[in-house]
Amino acid sequence: MxxxxxxxxxxxxxxxxxxxxxxxxxxxxxxxxxxxxxxxxxxxxxxxxxxxxxxxxxxxxxxxxxxxxxxxxxxxxxxxxxxxxxxxxxxxxxxxxxxxxxxxxxxxxxxxxxxxxxxxxxxxxxxxxxxxxxxxxxxxxxxxxxxxxxxxxxxxxxxxxxxxxxxxxxxxxxxxxxxxxxxxxxxxxxxxxxxxxxxxxxxxxxxxxxxxxxxxxxxxxxxxxxxxxxxxxxxxxxxxxxxxxxxxxxxPMKLAAAEGLMDGGRRAPFSIVPGIEIPGMLSILATHDIDGYVPGINDLLDGYTDPDGNEHLSAEAKMYKGETALRAFRVYRKIKDKAPKAAAEVKKVLDGNMEYFGYGYIKDRNELVPNxxxxxxxxxxxxxxxxxxxxxxxxxxxxxxxxxxxxxxxxxxxxxxxxxxxxxxxxxxxxxxxxxxxxxxxxxxxxxxxxxxxxxxxxxxxxxxxxxxxxxxxxxxxxxxxxxxxxxxxxxxxxx
Amino acid sequence: MLCIGEKLKSIWHFYADGFRNMTWGRSLWVLIILKLFFLFAVLRLFFFRPVLSGKSDGEKSDFVGTSLIERTEQVIDGK
CATH class of the missing domain: 1.20.1630 (Formate dehydrogenase/DMSO reductase fold)
Structure with missing residues (x-):
């Protein structure tokens, strides 16, 4: 370890x-x-x-x-x-x-x-x-x-x-x-x-x-x-x-951390210092629209649907996809020389989940939140x-x-x-x-x-x-x- | 027109004269040489040997692949 x-x-x-x-x-x-x-x-x-x-x-x-x-x-x-x-x-x-x-x-x-x-x-x-x-x-x-x-x-x-x-x-x-x-x-x-x-x-x-x-x-x-x-x-x-x-x-997690924004939404406020905020300012800065949606740390961990109807996966769903990618990577490395056809199928699984590869190494979703x-x-x-x-x-x-x-x-x-x-x-x-x-x-x-x-x-x-x-x-x-x-x-x- | 040999000679003289006539730059060069010596003869040699050096590309792939998989096992199989 x-x-x-x-x-x-x-x-x-x-x-x-x-x-x-x-x-x-x-x-x-x-x-x-x-x-x-x-x-x-x-x-x-x-x-x-x-x-x-x-x-x-x-x-x-x-x-x-x-x-x-x-x-x-x-x-x-x-x-x-x-x-x-x-x-x-x-x-x-x-x-x-x-x-x-x-x-x-x-x-x-x-x-x-x-x-x-x-x-x-x-x-x-x-x-x-x-x-x-x-x-x-x-x-x-x-x-x-x-x-x-x-x-x-x-x-x-x-x-x-x-x-x-x-x-x-x-x-x-x-x-x-x-x-x-x-x-x-x-x-x-x-x-x-x-x-x-x-x-x-x-x-x-x-x-x-x-x-x-x-x-x-x-x-x-x-x-x-x-x-x-x-x-x-x-x-x-x-x-x-x-x-x-x-x-x-x-x-988005970096932005949420930089703002200490736990729960996001439309008209997200910009924090000047803790307790003093400018309403809607973060939405303007992040999306150039005062009604723009900015996810907070909890939204990013729990998953959310943005106002355009796009679904954003939860941390657990990403970690699952990451695990799938890593399992496929492990199997691929094991069988690629012995069974190339099966390996090609496994590679498809890897490619399909590759964008979440790194999430497979995350043990606890709180690891995804920076200091x-x-x-x-x-x-x-x-x-x-x-x-x-x-x-x-x-x-x-x-x-x-x-x-x-x-x-x-x-x-x-x-x-x-x-x-x-x-x-x-x-x-x-x-x-x-x-x-x-x-x-x-x-x-x-x-x-x-x-x-x-x-x-x-x-x-x-x-x-x-x-x-x-x-x-x-x-x-x-x-x-x-x-x-x-x-x-x-x-x-x-x-x-x- | 100067031939290539003369051009190289004039470039050489340009640098040689520049270094010869340096005043405050001398101490900076001493500093640069000391620093490079420290970087390559001390740090690189004794403290920062690349983990993958001396391996072929295939061996590097195997080494890193195995390392990434071992850590996969620690995380996935440990759950």
Missing amino acids: VETTLIDWSRAQFALTACYHWVFVPLTLGLAVIMAVMETIYVVRKDEFWKKASQFWMKIFGINFAVGIATGLILEFEFGTNWSNYSWFVGDIFGAPLAIEGIIAFFMEATFVAVMFFGWDKVSRKFHLASTWLTGIGATISAFWILVANGWMQHPVGMEFNPDTVRNEMVDFWAVVTNPVAVTKFFHSVLSGWMTGAIVVIGISCWYLLRKRETRFALASIRVAAAVGIIGTFAVMFTGDRSGVHVARYQ IWLVYWPFRIMVGLGGFLLLFMVTVLFFERRGKIADMKWLQRVALLSIPLVYLAGQAGWVVAEVGRQPWAIQDLLPVNAAISSLSAGAVKTTFFIFVAVFTLFLAIELNIMFKAIRKGPGVDEGQ
Whole structure:
């Protein structure tokens, strides 16, 4: 029997690694845009100030990039060691996007990052500018392929399960690439990176204003960053809305948990905090219709009929179908070589119940409910902080345009405080996405207790604490190098 | 027009000069190399050996198939 502690430690380790990886990725994506915009201004206006400004943010980008590089590799190590059943079961669906990501990351980023850092006096201004933009585009394309893989886990499409190879085989690459969950997740995640980059740039710039140094540079950086951040935040809100509709459609349990909605219905309320609700708002968010039906946790477990007359199976019915699929899989594997004709008949049973395959591993229907507290609160943190950060950036831009921000110490201090908050919002978003889909490693097809390798919990625990120590060390080194670079400053205001 | 050899040479010089003239980037490269060493020479070698490595595709299918069925038995037959 798979130990619960093994599953918990493996999940904790994966979560730790993914959270650590997501410290670096959003800043890479956001800073790439901000420094490229600054360099574009330099190329258009031919003003050396903008060149030095973009070079400074490139330096911060470089530090973040160097420390963040290869942190994603650890996740792949964990797939192979801790989640070997999963790794094999997903087949080329997961392998293909990750391979494309690896190739693009290596060639595009390695080439254009080099030109960006080494090529200032060696290539033309326009070629250098193109390289800076392509560095950001390369990082964004890399993110796309990773999120295609993640989107497939949330909403598996474009594949068929082959019981001979025990793998899911891709039958429709286009369906995998255009998976609505993946596409929305891509834009939502990348654009949240723009927010992160913007808030970090505004925060560091305000630190200069508090110190009464680099004033021109700080104000110019705030202007560009706030504009990028506001555009990014509106786009994040739009994609967040799309994401809500997709979650309601493909992962209704995640939505019900995020709302703590036990009993659903029409005109479902949106919970701001426990006890304070907006009537009908959840129906609008989930279905874009105030009369839309949103099932609650009990409806999803008991089964329900929606207003269109569609019947949705109870947890027990799905578990029965899952058991049927697993029994057929077991018999098929036993007889496929000895009795191919009978095996073909058994395979039909498997195919007919395959969409519930994972439910066969569920012993108790309550296992299908994720940790409500751990989904409900991070969702509120993400949305609440997103709203606050938008308001903050609009305020910053408003006062910057009126030439007042350099004297507004309170706003500068809020800017500094906003840096950890934007990271908290991003991490909370991933907690909602990943905890909310538990117990599934692959939605409906493979729960974590079947996806995990047979290891000792002690071994996973050991590597968990090694990671904690090493990640903390690397993060401390990064922050130390970054703080040194910030303290030194861009030096563009000298003599002005 | 530069021939391929000259092009490769100029690319080589581009990178070589870039690395030679690095200032703050040097400490970052030390950090990257240390990290990659830790990842591949410590973590990969001692802690993260892929469970399915060294097996043929057929053996991997059998291994995972058996593992999934064993867990089926634990759940279904345990009911």
